[in-house]
Amino acid sequence: MDFKYLAIGFCVALGVFLLIAETRRKHKAHLIWRLLASMMAILCFYFLLYPPGFTTKKKAGTQEINLLSSNVSELSSLSRFTYSLDHQVFMDHRKDGVQFVPDLEYFLKSNPDLQVIHIFGKGLSTEQLQLLKGKQLSFHPGPAVDGLTALSWNGQLTPSSELVLQGTYQHTGGEASKLLLEGLGTKLDSITLTEKGLQTFTLKAIPQQSGKAVFRMIGLKGKDTLFTGPVPIEIKASNPVKVLMLASNPDFEYKFLKNWLFEKKYPLIFRSRISKDKYSTDFLNTDIKELHAITPALLKKMDLLILDEEELEQLSGAERSNIKQALDNGLGLFIRVSSVKSGLGIAAGNSLYESESLKNKPLNAGFTNHGAILSALPFEQLLFLKSGNDDQPLFQEVGGKILVNSQLYGMGRQTVSVLSATYQWMLNGAAGDYAQFWSAMVNKTARPAEAKERWTISPGSPQVGETVAITISLPQGGLVPAFKTAGLMMSPLQNRELATQWQLNTWAGQSGWNTLQIADLNDSFYVYHQEDWQQLREAQQRLATIKFVQHHPIHNQVVEKSILLEKKLSLWWFFIPFLLSVSFLWYETKML
Known part of the structure; x- marks a missing residue:
């Protein structure tokens, strides 16, 4: 800006100088023409340095388009510009004016005026949708079809564990749909869906082989195969928790728990007290064949110790000291208590109380933190636990009273339970609830596994x-x-x-x-192959597009915009007059 003012001052000074010089010349025959030529040359010289500009209007670029993600039946009814990200759709409809967009991000940056996008077909991927943030969107999905909308399964299994596939299926009506789970050429499970709408389903199987395998899930409707997809699983042998169980008397609770641990292939040492110094000992799934006392060497080989309050009290002082030391070094301790006067094991902090609120009522309980509610136990529960600041409740009745509490002690964990007859689940045919409860207790309390990759x-x-x-x-x-x-x-x-x-x-x-x-x-x-679970991916893509568009609706009518452009006059408009003026001044001096 400062140089511009200097140029103006220079041109004014030059003009004054030329005006004085022309008026003092002896030959004044063409004075008027020379003065005009001088002023014209100075003016054109300035405009060559700073050419004048003007404002013009230009219509903005494309502001509303259609975007096809799959074939559309009535393409002729679509107005506006139409584009497609799918090359096959472009090849099928290029005669109808559909243009191909190989890169959506580049296309959006090349069209900054784009405001509204109408999406047709099966929707866009999550990455493509993120590029459309800030745009106004509408989605016109194709007709709903039968197929999966969600699916998951536990691909990492242990021997004898159950494979569970769960998901949702969209049934449009008409003939019933059938879902099959096959493995190694054998039908493992199936389910038939007849109701119209979104249906949930579960397929289960217990693989008998070990290592890697690929099962298949097949969807049928009538004689048509809707989809078939691989279900890869891997059965890995795990390091089971080593359990030492000490019973003050061989009641039904210990009997059922011993049988369950044996069936699940847990290494187990079960010692039941017969009299003060006499015991009955079972060695199941373990190489250990002798048990004389509870020594540090024995406890170091164990991951979990299960016992009741009476047995803990009858152990010697040295054995209780060994248990305390092992607990501090990482051993898990599970204690069953049945009296409000119990000492509650090694770790302090728990306390007991009695309540008759559930007297003459079955026990309805479940895992804490909105966990599963298991089937009712047919006995009254009067003894409960109070939770301290360092405690973690694991299991409670539906009213909130705590039944199982856990707390850290050194590197180990102590869990206290007031449940006396969980075997009632087995007697009532709820073996799944029994397994779920004790699996959770064992996994939560046992010595943590060594850190691995x-x-x-x-x-x-x-x-x-x-x-x-x-x-x-x-x-x-x-x-x-x-x-x-x-x-x-x-x-x-x-x-x-x-x-x-x-x-x-x-x-x-x-x-x-x-x-x-x-x-x-x-x-x-x-x-996976590109064709694997293609129907499921398209259904999830469709749902993701619907959800994304709900947050980016069309809320304004598209207004045609014009862009104001600042343009400069061409330098030729000033260079030619400047050249003619200077030439005239030279010619008049030399020739005239």
């Missing part, structure tokens, strides 16, 4: 050609461990904040099981 993969169900991110957590830092996928050595990136965490980015190169080797850990993950 852990890993996660994103996305959880990768497809061929898709980028996958593998996050590896190691038990400790140190040197970079060896990473291999599909037999190829890979170079991971260490997390800047967590020295024990590594990130590995790679491609899902081949379908089926892909190996993953992390130091001494050999594991695998499954990669």
